[in-house]
Amino acid sequence: MAGLYLVGTPIGNLQDMTLRAIQTLKEVDLIAAEDTRHTGKLLQHFQVETPLISYHHHNRHERLGELLSRLQGGTAIALVTDAGMPGISDPGYELVQACAAAGIQVTPIPGVSACVTAVSVAGIEGDRFCFEGFLPLKGKERQERLEQLQNEPRLLVFYEAPHRLRQTLEDLQTVLGEERRVTLGRELTKRFEEIWRGTLAGAIAHYQNHDPKGEYTLVIGGCPSPSRQFSEAALKSELQALMEQGHSRSQASRLLAQSTPLSRRDIYQIALTLTD
Structure with missing residues (x-):
């Protein structure tokens, strides 16, 4: 049992928790969590009594050595994030990287992912997608990232917070064009789940009349094949x-x-x- 276990947790609906995930969290010696209060409620719901320790973006550097030392000593540790799979849009990859370098076994316990969930329900043509997570917040880095994606033929997947959604839609329209197809998944798997489909221009108009609420996953159609070639x-x-x-x-x-x-x-x- 010794080693690191990457345990997927629900992105909203607790019934999406897998039996394997529950069993793993009960059997490991320690659970490293992004937010111990949030994860504590999840563990209480499934009657898991394993001790918790925090591991998040702000303490990852000082906590990494401690976790690695325990793993090398034979401790079984589960890594969980607030929602979804560890290592995606959170610092989990650094611990995985350290374990791989030290020869410590890392075992994935798959669970729900907002990215894949949104792509499955997007209804936009495309067999491949490019996961971008959160865009840089502002400035030159944000502009350059968007321009790099302007001619990307694959579907584009972004995460966004409600207070930044309107500005992000405006920025996407400026670079990608107002007719680019988009599906917005709001509060996926939760009580107030909402799926909106249309164009970037339509999404901007929609959210002029509706206040963004909850967490969003955006799926945007890839760049269409150019109708003409330029010398x-x-x-x-x-x-x-x-x-x-x-x-x-x-x-x-x-x-x-x-x-x-x-x-x-x-x-x-x-x-x-x-x-x-």
């Missing part, structure tokens, strides 16, 4: 026309990137070869 000469011609209309090199590159398979950065490099 460098054609790109230069269109860039020149846009610049003659008064757009800067950067603005012209951004506008042209919305209708080509190239990134704004690639087009901007071509724009730099043009004379003013």
Whole structure:
């Protein structure tokens, strides 16, 4: 039994807890939890009396050595997050990495994932998806991340908090276009679960009249195949026309990137070869 166990927990509905997960949490010596109060309620519901220790983003560096030492001494430890699988949008990967380097057995106990749950119900064509989690909060890093995804052909999956949802939808529309398909899963598996489907423009309009509440998972359609191919000469011609209309090199590159398979950065490099 010694080793690290990554135990998936419900993202809302407690009935989604697996029998294997409950049994594992009862049999290990210690449970490392993102929030001990939150996990304590889960353990109480399933009559699990295993001791708890906190392991989260803010204490992960000082706690890592302690957990690793216990594991090397033969202790069986379960790692849980507040919801879903450990290691996804939380610091769990660092402990897994340390265990792998030390030759400690790591065993996954699968459970529900908001990402996969949302993709399954999205109703958007696409056999592959790209999980992005939470976008950078603001500034250049956020803009660059969105531009990197502009021409991604796979479905895009994001997590978002309610107080940032409107701004995120606006930013996504600016880069991906108002007609890009989107499905928003709100409070998945919970009492007030809601699935909204439409376009980014439609989602912005919807949430102008409805206050975002609860946690959201967004599934966005991938970039459609370009209807035409652009030669460098054609790109230069269109860039020149846009610049003659008064757009800067950067603005012209951004506008042209919305209708080509190239990134704004690639087009901007071509724009730099043009004379003013």
